[in-house]
Every structure is written in structure tokens, then in C-alpha cells.
Amino acid sequence: MKKYSVFAIAREAMRGHKGWEEQWSSPEPKKEYDVIIVGAGGHGLATAYYLATVHGITNVAVLEKGWLGGGNTGRNTTIIRSNYLYDESAGIYDHALKLWDGLSQELNYNVMYSPRGVMMLAHNVHDIQVLKRHVHANRLNGIDNEWLTPEAAKEFCPPLNISRDARYPVMGATLQRRGGTARHDAVAWGYARGASARGVHIIQNCEVTGVKRAPNGAVMGVETTRGFIGARKVGVVAAGHSSVIMNMAGVRMPLESYPLQALVSEPVKPVFPCVVMSNTVHAYISQSDKGELVIGAGTDQYISYSQTGGLHILQHTLDAICEMFPMFTRMKMLRSWGGIVDVTPDRSPILAKTPVPGLYVNCGWGTGGFKATPGSGHVFAHTIARDDPHPINAPFTIERFRTGRLIDEAAAAAVAH
Amino acid sequence: MLLIRCPYCEEERPELEFRNAGEAHIARSSDMAATSDDDFEKFFFIRSNPKGIIYERWRHMHGCARFFNAVRDTVSDRFLMTYKAGEPKPAKLPGASK
Numbered sequence: 268m269k270k271y272s273v274f275a276i277a278r279e280a281m282r283g284h285k286g287w288e289e290q291w292s293s294p295e296p297k298k299e300y301d302v303i304i305v306g307a308g309g310h311g312l313a314t315a316y317y318l319a320t321v322h323g324i325t326n327v328a329v330l331e332k333g334w335l336g337g338g339n340t341g342r343n344t345t346i347i348r349s350n351y352l353y354d355e356s357a358g359i360y361d362h363a364l365k366l367w368d369g370l371s372q373e374l375n376y377n378v379m380y381s382p383r384g385v386m387m388l389a390h391n392v393h394d395i396q397v398l399k400r401h402v403h404a405n406r407l408n409g410i411d412n413e414w415l416t417p418e419a420a421k422e423f424c425p426p427l428n429i430s431r432d433a434r435y436p437v438m439g440a441t442l443q444r445r446g447g448t449a450r451h452d453a454v455a456w457g458y459a460r461g462a463s464a465r466g467v468h469i470i471q472n473c474e475v476t477g478v479k480r481a482p483n484g485a486v487m488g489v490e491t492t493r494g495f496i497g498a499r500k501v502g503v504v505a506a507g508h509s510s511v512i513m514n515m516a517g518v519r520m521p522l523e524s525y526p527l528q529a530l531v532s533e534p535v536k537p538v539f540p541c542v543v544m545s546n547t548v549h550a551y552i553s554q555s556d557k558g559e560l561v562i563g564a565g566t567d568q569y570i571s572y573s574q575t576g577g578l579h580i581l582q583h584t585l586d587a588i589c590e591m592f593p594m595f596t597r598m599k600m601l602r603s604w605g606g607i608v609d610v611t612p613d614r615s616p617i618l619a620k621t622p623v624p625g626l627y628v629n630c631g632w633g634t635g636g637f638k639a640t641p642g643s644g645h646v647f648a649h650t651i652a653r654d655d656p657h658p659i660n661a662p663f664t665i666e667r668f669r670t671g672r673l674i675d676e677a678a679a680a681a682v683a684h
Numbered sequence: 685m686l687l688i689r690c691p692y693c694e695e696e697r698p699e700l701e702f703r704n705a706g707e708a709h710i711a712r713s714s715d716m717a718a719t720s721d722d723d724f725e726k727f728f729f730i731r732s733n734p735k736g737i738i739y740e741r742w743r744h745m746h747g748c749a750r751f752f753n754a755v756r757d758t759v760s761d762r763f764l765m766t767y768k769a770g771e772p773k774p775a776k777l778p779g780a781s782k
Contacts, residue, residue, distance in 0.1 A: 510731075668725050
């Protein structure tokens with residue numbers, strides 16, 4: 268792997284940019300690997316990367332039915348924050364946030380992490396109480412989060428409409444200054460490049476069609492559209508399709524898959540300095556470095572794998588955006604899309620061993636998995652390598668739905684799901 | 685937006701009038717106190733989440749307000765049929781793709 272640097276750019280500029288090499292190789296699948304990761308999105312590639320760098324396990328294949336980063340990694344609104352209520356959530360999301368800081372240097376790949384601040388709006392008394400509770404809980408967990416008056420919120424984000432007769436009056440806001448955005452594709456590409464350079468095989472257009480188990484129940488490998496590939500350890504990181512893959516191994520999951528939509532506007536000059544989220548009216552907005560407004564909506568109400576959703580969901584979100592930021596009322600939208608998100612009953616992820624020996628699962632990130640990408644990959648690699656969860660992901664078991672030890676971000680959510 | 689046929693109103697109406705109410709044909713135990721943790725987990729949390737044909741409940745919230753069941757393909761979002769609550773799971777589906 269050639270290192271990217273300002274000198275590399277200068278050198279290539281002198282010779283017509285002919286010396287750039289492929290960022291990752293596309294080898295033919297071997298008959299057997301030590302570990303197979305199902306799903307080459309951000310979480311899966313990060314897992315492979317940390318298996319190689321932290322645990323020295325490089326005989327790894329990452330199988331992807333489509334193209335690398337073509338699922339939810341390429342479909343989210345790139346928001347990064349860690350202001351979750353419960354200690355367990357704070358632990359895993361802040362672990363990720365600490366890894367975001369410095370990720371570009373670690374990967375030698377610009378993931379464009381921009382801690383521009385994430386602001387969450389309160390529109391009514393209930394919002395104020397819930398968000399203030401979050402501020403206090405976050406501070407006890409050592410996570411920065413502060414309460415802003417409407418005037419302070421307006422100062423931080425000038426486009427915000429704080430007039431008292433607004434349809435969605437702003438009664439205050441929380442601000443996590445370390446929160447922000449990153450370039451979603453670059454995260455997948457950077458991890459892929461780093462993993463590939465250390466010997467990990469990234470195999471695209473290779474759909475898993477079955478999970479083979481030995482008579483004693485343990486995993487032996489996976490059937491794919493490119494033939495059988497053996498492995499003693501299989502990690503399922505398949506987002507909306509996680510329950511489909513787990514069913515192939517005979518494990519029924521507490522998951523439901525819903526479409527979640529987002530859209531971007533035409534690119535304009537820098538007008539929007541931070542990320543603003545309004546959970547009450549389901550609108551999330553930021554501006555990409557390319558200049559597009561990136562807007563996230565809520566989920567549709569029914570289970571679907573269609574990667575599209577109802578137009579009325581987007582319309583509702585745009586109504587809210589126009590009410591809160593009147594300057595955007597004449598902005599043209601460029602395109603919209605849907606991703607399929609796997610949602611658990613308590614809205615917290617599952618990163619755990621499964622009842623099947625050698626089978627591991629990292630799923631259930633629901634509507635907000637992008638922010639956790641580095642932390643998720645880091646602790647999931649630990650879980651696979653040691654056959655034992657990292658202390659940070661130890662609470663995120665499948666068994667919690669039997670024991671009742673839920674991590675109930677759904678009832679206490681900073682985000683309405 | 686989906687168009688959904690309410691089997692009580694016998695009319696196709698826009699999705700905005702309806703609320704999805706999750707997977708159908710999950711029977712609640714008549715003696716919840718005696719239900720084991722395993723069985724409660726299966727009843728309360730585990731879902732089939734199929735890629736393909738799903739049997740699901742809908743409620744015609746802003747119409748007759750009654751619950752009914754539907755059969756839908758979760759890949760195309762196409763409804764195969766709807767039927768009244770309490771009726772058995774249909775053995776044969778009209779024009780099923782798989």
C-alpha cells in the first residue's frame with residue numbers, strides 16, 4: 268500500500284496521475300478462511316480492519332452481495348454523536364466517537380470527520396425535560412453535552428427560526444460540540460484499503476445463500492453464489508438483511524427491517540454550520556462539504572426490503588424543515604433514496620456471540636448505525652478474535668430479550684424512532 | 685404511499701388512513717403468568733421479518749378503526765390480499781410470486 272501524502276499528490280501531478288494503485292484488490296475467493304465477515308459495509312470492513320491490525324488475524328474474507336459500501340453505509344445522513352442516555356449506550360457510542368477523532372491519520376485516508384456540533388431541538392415541555400435529562404446523564408458519563416437557550420441556539424445556527432409564533436417553536440436545544448459528520452463512502456473505502464493491504468480478501472458480488480453447520484451445530488462455512496467458502500468463525504454484519512442470514516443458520520432474531528429515507532438538495536455555498544436534529548418532528552439536517560443539504564426523515568411504518576419508502580414521509584420532513592429554516596423554502600431537492608434498517612425492540616444494537624458456536628452477529632443498529640462504525644468494528648473484532656465480548660459490548664447480547672435486561676433507548680430516546 | 689383494501693369497508697384507501705400493527709397470527713398465551721421466559725421471548729420479541737411474503741396486521745385507524753390482516757410481499761410492497769381478523773391464515777395465495 269502506497270502512503271497518501273502531499274508528496275504523493277505532487278509526485279503524481281508531475282507524471283499525469285498514472286502511478287495511483289487500486290485501493291483494494293479483488294481476489295478470487297479461497298476455499299477456506301479463518302474468519303468470514305458477511306457484509307462489506309462500514310461495520311463489516313471496520314471489523315476486518317481491526318481483526319488484522321489489533322488481533323493479527325489476516326486470513327479473513329469480507330463477502331458482499333452487491334458492491335462495497337453500497338447498502339446503508341452509502342445511504343445514511345452521516346451524523347456522528349454519542350449523547351445517548353444509558354451507560355451501556357454511552358460506552359459504545361463514545362468509544363466510537365473517540366476513534367473518529369484521529370481515524371483519518373490511522374487509516375491514512377481522509378474520512379473528513381468534522382466535529383461541527385450536533386444540536387437537538389426541544390419544541391415542548393416534554394422535549395425540554397427529556398433533553399435536559401440527557402444532558403445530565405451524558406455529563407455523568409463524561410460526555411460533553413450542554414443546554415442552550417433559544418437565543419444561544421440561534422447564535423450557534425443562524426438559519427434557525429426561533430420566533431414564538433413558529434409552527435414548531437424552539438424552546439431550547441442541546442449541543443454536543445464533539446458531534447458532527449464524516450464522509451460516509453470514505454469510511455468504507457478507508458477501512459477496505461487498510462484491510463486489503465494487510466491481506467484481507469474483499470469479495471464483492473458474492474451473495475451468501477446458506478450457512479453450513481457441522482453435526483455438533485458449529486459453523487463450517489457459508490454457501491455463496493460463488494460456491495462454498497469454509498470458515499470456523501462467521502460474523503454477520505448485514506444490516507437490514509441480518510435476520511435473513513441468521514435464519515439460514517437457524518437462529519430467529521428479535522429484528523424488524525424498515526425503510527428509512529433521506530434526501531439531498533442541489534449544492535449551494537456554505538449556509539449551514541452544524542447538524543440540527545428535531546426528533547419531535549422527525550427532521551435531521553446538515554450541509555455536506557460538497558454543498559448539498561443532507562436531510563434525514565423517519566422510517567416507514569411497515570416491514571420492507573424495497574429500499575424505497577412513501578413520499579408522504581419525505582413530505583412531512585420537508586414541511587418541518589421549511590418551518591424551522593424558512594430560508595430553505597425555495598431550495599430544490601436533487602434526489603432521495605431509502606435504506607433498509609434493522610430495528611430491535613429496545614432500539615439498541617446486538618453485538619454478540621450467538622447460540623451457534625462460531626457464529627457472531629453485529630446488527631440492530633436501526634436508524635443510527637453510521638456514527639458507531641469504528642467502535643462497532645473495534646469491539647466486534649475483539650468478540651470474534653477472543654470468542655468473548657469486549658467489556659464495552661458485553662451488555663449488547665441477544666439473550667437480553669429473554670432475561671429482560673434491555674438497554675431501552677426506545678423509551679428514553681434522544682431520537683424518536 | 686400504499687393503497688390498502690380494508691376488508692370491512694370493502695374499499696381501497698390510502699395508507700395514511702391505516703396503522704401497521706406488526707406481524708399477524710402471533711397468539712397471546714391465555715395464562716401469561718405461567719409462560720416460560722423462552723416462550724415469552726418468542727411471543728413478545730422474536731419476529732419472522734421475512735424477505736418475501738409477510739402476514740401482518742393493519743388497523744383502519746381513520747376509517748372503521750378495525751384491525752384486519754394482510755398478505756404482502758416485502759420486496760415489492762405489493763398486497764396479495766387482505767382478510768378479516770379472526771379468519772385463519774390463508775392456505776393459498778392469489779398470484780404469489782414465490
